[in-house]
Amino acid sequence: MALKGRAFIIMWHDITPEGDADYNQWHTRQHMPERLDHAGFRRSRRGVNRGLERQIYFTLYEGDELTSFVAEDYARSLNFPTEWTQSIAPHFRNFRRMACEVLETGGRGVGGALVSLRLRLRAGMGEGEGQLALAPALAAINAMPAVTAVHLAAARPDFSEIRTSETELRPPMSEPLFDLVIVAECIGLAEARAAQGAMVAAVEQAGFAQPLAQAYDVAYTLEKRDAQ
Structure with missing residues (x-):
């Protein structure tokens, strides 16, 4: 299914062993519904792969x-996190969060799993040039x-790398940045x-060296109408 809207926030991370069970309950029962209650948020999904x-x-x-992602109501929740959020946030590790602008989207349904591929543009390559170069890989x-x-989608850090009370609760982000990201939805993990290997090969053939590729089972999906 094509993505809902023209943008998304994407993130990857770990959770400390002692916080893991509570994280899943918090994310399912409070955090996702809270986010989808904000104007402009349409759908969310959480993936997991304990084999990584x-x-x-x-x-x-x-x-x-x-x-x-910079609207007043969303900023308010980021600056006034709930007690449950305050207890979970310090357990995040290896965290990378990024707002992205959707460049291309298409498909049918919601896949039961996905592969994310984070890419860097070559020196001197513009975003439009990179999108054009990726066309054969995306088709493949x-x-x-x-x-x-x-x-x-293309990374738009100006819309996500903003200091808030919630970001202060998590360890600082130190994971590598990226310029473009491909999300390929699949029928199963x-x-x-x-x-995944063939996806990486297609992207490398398009001129993008060493894409960071990770596969995830889609553990939970929530749409705005379900959250309200």
């Missing part, structure tokens, strides 16, 4: 526009039997993992 060595969690919040990924949807 790091960043076993993935989250995607789909929004109407990039400005949804979209044609894979396991794939149900493919999305391409086993299929996503099996296709």
Whole structure:
């Protein structure tokens, strides 16, 4: 299914062992519904892959526009976190959060798993040039039997790297930045993992060296109408 809106917030991270069980309850029962209660937020999903060595969690919040992520009501929740949020946030590790502008999106349904591929533009390469270079790779990924949807977006740090009371609760972000991200939705985690190597090869053939690729099971999805 095509993404809902023209922007999303995407993140990858780990949680300390002692905070893991509470994190899943908090994220499902409070945090996702809270976020989707804000104007401009449309749909969210949480992914997990406990087979990864790091960043076993993935989250995607789909929004109407990039400005949804700097709106007053959202900023208020970031600066006045709940007690449960205050207890969970210090357990985050290896955290990378980024607002992104959707460049291309398409597909049918919501996949049961996904592969995210974080890319850096080559020196001197513009964003438009990078998108054009990726066209054959995106077509190849979209044609894979396991794939149900493919999305391409560009990082927009000005809409997410803002200091708030909530960010102060988490350890500082030190994970590598990226310029573009591909999210390929798949029919299942086993299929996503099996296709991941071919996805990486297609992206590398397009001129993007060493993309950071990770596969996740989609553990929970919530839409705005369900959260209200």
